[in-house]
Amino acid sequence: MELSGGQIVVQCLKDEGVELIFGYPGGAVLHLYDAIFQQDDVQHILVRHEQAATHAADAYARSTGKPGVVLVTSGPGATNAVTGIATAYMDSIPMVVISGQVPSAVIGSDAFQEVDMVGITRPCVKHNFLVSNVADIAETMKKAFYVATTGRPGPVVVDIPKDITDPNIKVPYAYPESVSMRSYNPPREGDQAQIQKAVDLLLSAKRPMIYSGGGVVLGEASDELRAFSRLLGYPVTSTLMGLGAFPATDSQFIGMLGMHGTYEANMGMHESDVIIAIGARFDDRVTGKLTEFCPYAKIIHIDVDPASIAKTVKVNVPIVGEVGIVLKQLIAEINLNPRRVGVEVLAAWWDQVKEWRSVNCLEFDRESTLIKPQYAVEQLYKVTAGNAFITSDVGQHQMYAAQFYHFDEPRRWINSGGLGTMGFGLPAAIGVKLAHPDADVACITGEASIQMCIQELSTAQQYQTPVKIINLNNRYMGMVRQWQEFSYQGRYSHSYLEALPDFVKLAESYGHVGIQIDKPEDVTPALEEAFAMKDRTVFLDIITDQTENVYPMIEAGKGHHDMRLRVAPGTPIDRELA
Amino acid sequence: MRHIISILIENEAGALSRVAGLFSARGYNIESLTVAPTDDLTLSRMTLVTRGSDEVIEQITKQLNKLIDVVKLTDLADVVHVERELMLIKVQTEPSNRAEIKRMADIFRGKVIDVTSKSYMIEMTGSSEKLDAFVAAISEHNIMEIVRTGATGLPRGVGSLTL
Numbered sequence: 001m002e003l004s005g006g007q008i009v010v011q012c013l014k015d016e017g018v019e020l021i022f023g024y025p026g027g028a029v030l031h032l033y034d035a036i037f038q039q040d041d042v043q044h045i046l047v048r049h050e051q052a053a054t055h056a057a058d059a060y061a062r063s064t065g066k067p068g069v070v071l072v073t074s075g076p077g078a079t080n081a082v083t084g085i086a087t088a089y090m091d092s093i094p095m096v097v098i099s100g101q102v103p104s105a106v107i108g109s110d111a112f113q114e115v116d117m118v119g120i121t122r123p124c125v126k127h128n129f130l131v132s133n134v135a136d137i138a139e140t141m142k143k144a145f146y147v148a149t150t151g152r153p154g155p156v157v158v159d160i161p162k163d164i165t166d167p168n169i170k171v172p173y174a175y176p177e178s179v180s181m182r183s184y185n186p187p188r189e190g191d192q193a194q195i196q197k198a199v200d201l202l203l204s205a206k207r208p209m210i211y212s213g214g215g216v217v218l219g220e221a222s223d224e225l226r227a228f229s230r231l232l233g234y235p236v237t238s239t240l241m242g243l244g245a246f247p248a249t250d251s252q253f254i255g256m257l258g259m260h261g262t263y264e265a266n267m268g269m270h271e272s273d274v275i276i277a278i279g280a281r282f283d284d285r286v287t288g289k290l291t292e293f294c295p296y297a298k299i300i301h302i303d304v305d306p307a308s309i310a311k312t313v314k315v316n317v318p319i320v321g322e323v324g325i326v327l328k329q330l331i332a333e334i335n336l337n338p339r340r341v342g343v344e345v346l347a348a349w350w351d352q353v354k355e356w357r358s359v360n361c362l363e364f365d366r367e368s369t370l371i372k373p374q375y376a377v378e379q380l381y382k383v384t385a386g387n388a389f390i391t392s393d394v395g396q397h398q399m400y401a402a403q404f405y406h407f408d409e410p411r412r413w414i415n416s417g418g419l420g421t422m423g424f425g426l427p428a429a430i431g432v433k434l435a436h437p438d439a440d441v442a443c444i445t446g447e448a449s450i451q452m453c454i455q456e457l458s459t460a461q462q463y464q465t466p467v468k469i470i471n472l473n474n475r476y477m478g479m480v481r482q483w484q485e486f487s488y489q490g491r492y493s494h495s496y497l498e499a500l501p502d503f504v505k506l507a508e509s510y511g512h513v514g515i516q517i518d519k520p521e522d523v524t525p526a527l528e529e530a531f532a533m534k535d536r537t538v539f540l541d542i543i544t545d546q547t548e549n550v551y552p553m554i555e556a557g558k559g560h561h562d563m564r565l566r567v568a569p570g571t572p573i574d575r576e577l578a
Numbered sequence: 579m580r581h582i583i584s585i586l587i588e589n590e591a592g593a594l595s596r597v598a599g600l601f602s603a604r605g606y607n608i609e610s611l612t613v614a615p616t617d618d619l620t621l622s623r624m625t626l627v628t629r630g631s632d633e634v635i636e637q638i639t640k641q642l643n644k645l646i647d648v649v650k651l652t653d654l655a656d657v658v659h660v661e662r663e664l665m666l667i668k669v670q671t672e673p674s675n676r677a678e679i680k681r682m683a684d685i686f687r688g689k690v691i692d693v694t695s696k697s698y699m700i701e702m703t704g705s706s707e708k709l710d711a712f713v714a715a716i717s718e719h720n721i722m723e724i725v726r727t728g729a730t731g732l733p734r735g736v737g738s739l740t741l
Contacts, residue, residue: 191669
């Protein structure tokens, strides 16, 4: 079969099993778009800004486990995609981004819409390619998908000059069955001697903790994590990225850890003597001050990426391998070992954890006449029966979502954890809805974040992706305001949003439903109304308490045991004591 | 501590910038870097001299290994090895010091490879330390120009970095 470069790219996508791609056309990719026009197997979703294409594809990947695919033109199309590529890179999301490039003959001449995409994206991709020959497209595409989806996943950019997709130049096409690269062999099984050491440590612990991360979600190892945790009966905490891998409603789960994690999770980490970190990378938002991080603990660390191990925190037992496989190895080894942590020892540890839990660190003022953002998320959880896919933007609302929407399944919580990209939520929700048309999809956002990709309301209209936008509108960049309150004596420098649009009218102008509420008693009915409209995108603008803060909080430069709580432990919850 | 990291890397466009970019992005320091194709034309061999604590060097080697183009690497500081660097140095000469500079070059087993009435160009190979010592030894004379390749090296004995 002889095909042109443009046709080959599309055929590669088909052969790779890609059903959906997100993109925006332009000069350098016109041949490619012409090839897309002449087929029906690969559906193209036209976004309104290339950043949104990357976020939508990224969320499609997060919610399905399949790689997200993006197609953008050269120059500004490519640079607009960079924020989304970096977002995917920081959270290890498998994505293939095809960018057009100016014709080979003019590369380097500052041609119209030319930018060195391979150079610009080098620090924020797992790998990238510049295709220099039509005959190389198929193998390059195969490698791109292989690299993006194996080992520690990540985005891969394939930059294709316009002449390479010329419809008049045809070459024989065959998609490679497999690919092997001598320089890339991601690890799978963990070293058996290390497994043995880990089991010895785990079974001799007195105050053990299971610290699970996004790698468990990415590695499809949720079942193994559950089996492993239940076998041992130890407390389980999770990073922001790992939420859902272990059920949040399980009594063994003690909440998220880190900067806005629960009191019990952070105190548990601080006091623990043996910690097993599973697919987590000791991010600074998790560890707090490194010199005070887990001072009593011996640490076991499972990660598929050796560079994640001992990057910031020294570990006692590193295990390099796929988390799912390593967890199975650990389970098998534990089953062979008759030894167990004493019932009384474990019970004493749980008693301590329960005492911390009784501080009720997430409690908030339920008597307020203003809508508390926590209350809105809590009601969202109830109205959707905990079954929705939740995307979020970045800021206070993101933390409320993580704290108050209790995820029992992996891949339901879709947020930009590593890069912290405002503007992620809405395009992400569209990507998730396209992947799961029958599921409830809500974007928990704020009036600042939502405006960073608000143009995607148009995409939602074009493709009829009925997502629910839960806008926690406090007329502030809430997290910035909170830090300014705590650390800058309330000098709210540029964190106040003046000239907000009328979100109801804005939603309506895009053909969606807009609802605004400002009373606590309206929250549940409004949510019910929104979710009852199965085929409509609803923008629910919730006017919340402007001064509410996210608690608990480990402020920058402090340790896990040094948390700022809304009220001191033991004090009845009162209004805004902190 | 000083480490000499020897890398086999795919001989592809942009491979060098991936390595250099990694060092600048992660704040590692590169003391010197040499790169050239090997007898296998699909591979380049890169020798990189860096300094850092054991933790930093561990991260550097892990991050380098993580680059898709890097096929293999070894830290020569971990093994008994031979290290060489090439230096060309141009020294201004006066009738009064020409003999002295030539003698000094001989002591260090350097070769004078270009001569004018007012200058010598001396070629010298050796460990980086030896080259430093030579530069110090003739520093009382007027050094016009120095160019050094940076260190390169191989492990001693049969051990080798091959596929």
